[in-house]
Amino acid sequence: MDNRPTTTAANNGMALDPVEQTPPVSLWQRLLSKQAFWVTIAVFLIPLVMTLIEPTFAAVFWKEGNIFNVTRNFAFIAIIALGQVAVMITGGIDLSVGSVLAVSGIVLGLVMSADYSFWIAALAAIMSGVACGAFNGYLISYLRLSPFVVTLGMLSIGRSLALAISNNKFFYQFGHDQKLLIELGGGETFGIANPVIFLVVLALFMAFVFRFTKWGRHLYAIGGNEQAARLTGVPVDRLKFEVYVLSGLMTAISAILSVGWLGSVTNGIGLGYELRVIASTVIGGANLMGGEGGAYAAFVGAALIEVIRNSLLLAGVDPYWQGTFVGLFIILAVLLERLRGRRVN
Amino acid sequence: MALLELKGISKHFGAIEALAAVDFDMEPGLVVGLMGDNGAGKSTLVKVIAGNFPPSSGEMLLEGRRVHFHKPVDARAAGIEVVYQDLALCNNLSASANVFLGREKMRRFGPIRVLDDRAMHVRARELFGELKSETRPADTVRMMSGGQRQAVAIARTHLSQAKIVLMDEPTAAISVRQVAEVLDLLRRLRDQGIAILLISHRMPDVFSVADRIVVLRRGHKVADKPVADSSPEEVTGLITGAIRAA
Numbered sequence: 001m002d003n004r005p006t007t008t009a010a011n012n013g014m015a016l017d018p019v020e021q022t023p024p025v026s027l028w029q030r031l032l033s034k035q036a037f038w039v040t041i042a043v044f045l046i047p048l049v050m051t052l053i054e055p056t057f058a059a060v061f062w063k064e065g066n067i068f069n070v071t072r073n074f075a076f077i078a079i080i081a082l083g084q085v086a087v088m089i090t091g092g093i094d095l096s097v098g099s100v101l102a103v104s105g106i107v108l109g110l111v112m113s114a115d116y117s118f119w120i121a122a123l124a125a126i127m128s129g130v131a132c133g134a135f136n137g138y139l140i141s142y143l144r145l146s147p148f149v150v151t152l153g154m155l156s157i158g159r160s161l162a163l164a165i166s167n168n169k170f171f172y173q174f175g176h177d178q179k180l181l182i183e184l185g186g187g188e189t190f191g192i193a194n195p196v197i198f199l200v201v202l203a204l205f206m207a208f209v210f211r212f213t214k215w216g217r218h219l220y221a222i223g224g225n226e227q228a229a230r231l232t233g234v235p236v237d238r239l240k241f242e243v244y245v246l247s248g249l250m251t252a253i254s255a256i257l258s259v260g261w262l263g264s265v266t267n268g269i270g271l272g273y274e275l276r277v278i279a280s281t282v283i284g285g286a287n288l289m290g291g292e293g294g295a296y297a298a299f300v301g302a303a304l305i306e307v308i309r310n311s312l313l314l315a316g317v318d319p320y321w322q323g324t325f326v327g328l329f330i331i332l333a334v335l336l337e338r339l340r341g342r343r344v345n
Numbered sequence: 346m347a348l349l350e351l352k353g354i355s356k357h358f359g360a361i362e363a364l365a366a367v368d369f370d371m372e373p374g375l376v377v378g379l380m381g382d383n384g385a386g387k388s389t390l391v392k393v394i395a396g397n398f399p400p401s402s403g404e405m406l407l408e409g410r411r412v413h414f415h416k417p418v419d420a421r422a423a424g425i426e427v428v429y430q431d432l433a434l435c436n437n438l439s440a441s442a443n444v445f446l447g448r449e450k451m452r453r454f455g456p457i458r459v460l461d462d463r464a465m466h467v468r469a470r471e472l473f474g475e476l477k478s479e480t481r482p483a484d485t486v487r488m489m490s491g492g493q494r495q496a497v498a499i500a501r502t503h504l505s506q507a508k509i510v511l512m513d514e515p516t517a518a519i520s521v522r523q524v525a526e527v528l529d530l531l532r533r534l535r536d537q538g539i540a541i542l543l544i545s546h547r548m549p550d551v552f553s554v555a556d557r558i559v560v561l562r563r564g565h566k567v568a569d570k571p572v573a574d575s576s577p578e579e580v581t582g583l584i585t586g587a588i589r590a591a
C-alpha cells in the first residue's frame with residue numbers, strides 16, 4: 001500500500017482528511033477483524049491446549065464418539081441461535097426461546113401420545129412455536145413494546161402453558177410413530193448425528209438469506225439505523241414481526257429434535273436455554289445493539305460453548321465451574337469486540 | 346414556470362401555528378437558502394415538502410400539477426429527496442448498500458432473486474465519480490469521514506434522478522475543512538439542474554452557494570430575495586425581528 005496520506009495529499013495539492021486516504025481493507029484484514037474467525041480458532045485451540053497439558057485428555061476428546069456427542073449437543077442450541085441471531089441483527093432480543101421450546105415439545109408429546117402421526121404432531125409443534133413468535137412479534141413491532149419486556153413475559157407465559165397443557169405429566173410413549181421420532185432426533189446418517197445435519201442445512205440456508213437477499217440486507221439496515229431504514233421505505237414493522245416468528249420456528253424445530261433425542265419430554269425441557277442461546281450469538285459476534293452477526297456467528301458461538309463444557313468435563317474439572325468458564329468467555333467476547341472497535345475508530 | 350410551487354401553506358399543531366400561509370417556489374438549477382431561528386418553521390416546511398406530514402391548508406404544485414404526499418416514500422417517488430441532518434445512514438453497511446437502501450438492484454438466479462452487489466457497486470462508483478468524491482463503494486460507512494458520509498447521502502438522492510433535493514443543516518456537525526467539500530458537492534448538484542433547498546444556520550455557507558434567500562420568522566415568510574440584494578446583516582436582522590420584513 002503506497003497511498004499513504006502524505007503522498008496523496010501532496011499529489012492532489014489538497015488538504016484532505018487523512019481518513020479519506022485509508023487504503024482499501026484487504027480480504028485478510030477483514031477476516032482478522034471478524035470475531036467469528038477468532039472464535040473458530042478458539043474452538044480448535046482449546047482442545048489442543050488441553051491435550052498438551054493433559055495427555056490422557058487427548059485419548060478421550062478426539063475419539064469419534066465424543067466428537068459425535070459434542071456436535072449433536074450443540075446442534076440443539078445452535079438451531080435456536082440461528083433464529084435468535086436474526087432477532088439480534090435488528091437490535092432486538094428473544095428471551096422466550098427456552099419456554100417456547102417447552103411449549104412446542106409438550107405439544108409434540110401430547111399429540112403423538114394420542115397416537116396421531118408424527119407429521120401432524122410436528123406440524124402442531126411448529127404452529128405453536130410460530131404462534132408464540134407471532135405474539136412476541138406483534139407486540140414488539142406493531143405496538144412498539146420493548147423486546148426485552150415482551151419476551152420476558154413470554155418466558156413466563158410459555159413455561160406456565162407447558163405446565164398447564166401437560167398437566168405436569170411426563171411423556172415417553174409416542175404412539176405408532178415413536179420410532180420415527182426417536183430416529184430423527186437420536187439417530188445418525190453417514191456417521192453424523194441427525195440434528196447436526198438439520199443444523200448444517202438450516203445454517204447454510206440462513207447464511208444465504210442474510211447475505212444475498214433483500215430481506216437479510218434490510219435486517220442489518222434496521223439494526224444499523226432503524227429511523228434511516230424507515231425513511232428509505234424499508235418495511236421495518238413487518239420485518240421485525242417476521243424475525244420473532246422465525247425465532248419461534250427455529251425453536252420449534254429444535255424442540256422436535258430434542259424430544260426425539262431425549263426419548264421423553266417434561267415441561268422442564270429447555271429451562272435456561274435462553275441464556276445459552278444468547279451467549280452463543282454474542283460469543284459468535286452478534287451485538288446486543290444490533291446490526292452485527294450472522295448464521296456462522298450462531299453456529300460457531302454454540303460450538304465454542306459446548307467445546308468448553310466438554311473439555312472441562314473430560315479434564316475432570318468439577319461441573320459446578322462450567323458456568324464460570326462460559327460466563328468468562330461471554331465477557332471476553334464483548335471485550336474483544338470493544339478492542340476491535342477502538343482500533344477501527 | 347417554477348418546478349415546485351407552494352401556495353398559502355399553513356400547518357397547525359393544536360393551537361400552535363408552525364407555518365402561516367407561506368408561498369414559496371423553487372426552480373431547476375437554483376439554490377434557495379432557507380434561514381430562520383429555532384422554531385421559525387424551517388423544519389416544518391421541509392417536512393411538508395418531504396411528505397412527513399400533510400399541510401393543514403394550502404396547496405403544493407410540482408411541475409404545475411397538484412401533489413399530495415402522505416409518506417416520505419411518496420415524495421421520493423415524485424422526485425423530491427431529502428438529505429437529513431443526521432444523514433440517515435446505516436453505519437454497519439457499505440457505502441453502496443446505503444445508496445441503494447430500499448431500492449436494491451436484484452439479479453435473477455433461476456426462480457430466486459438475489460442482491461446484485463456488483464451492479465450496485467458499479468453504479469455507486471459512478472455516482473461518487475460524478476460528485477468527485479473518493480468514496481469507495483465497498484467501504485463500511487462507520488470508517489468514513491464526514492465528507493464521505495455526505496457524499497453517500499447525496500449520491501442516494503442522485504440515484505433516482507431527483508429534481509429537488511432538500512438539505513437539512515448539512516454543515517452543522519462537520520469540520521471546517523469538510524464544509525468546503527460539502528458546499529462543492531452542492532454546487533455540482535446545482536450545475537446538473539437540480540433545485541436545492543439549503544437549510545442552514547451558517548450565514549457564510551448560505552451566502553456562498555445560495556442564489557435566493559428565504560427567511561422565516563414565527564411561521565411567516567419575512568423575506569424572499571436574491572442573495573445579491575441582501576447582506577448577512579440584513580438577514581440577521583430579519584431572523585431576530587430587528588427588521589420586520591424585506
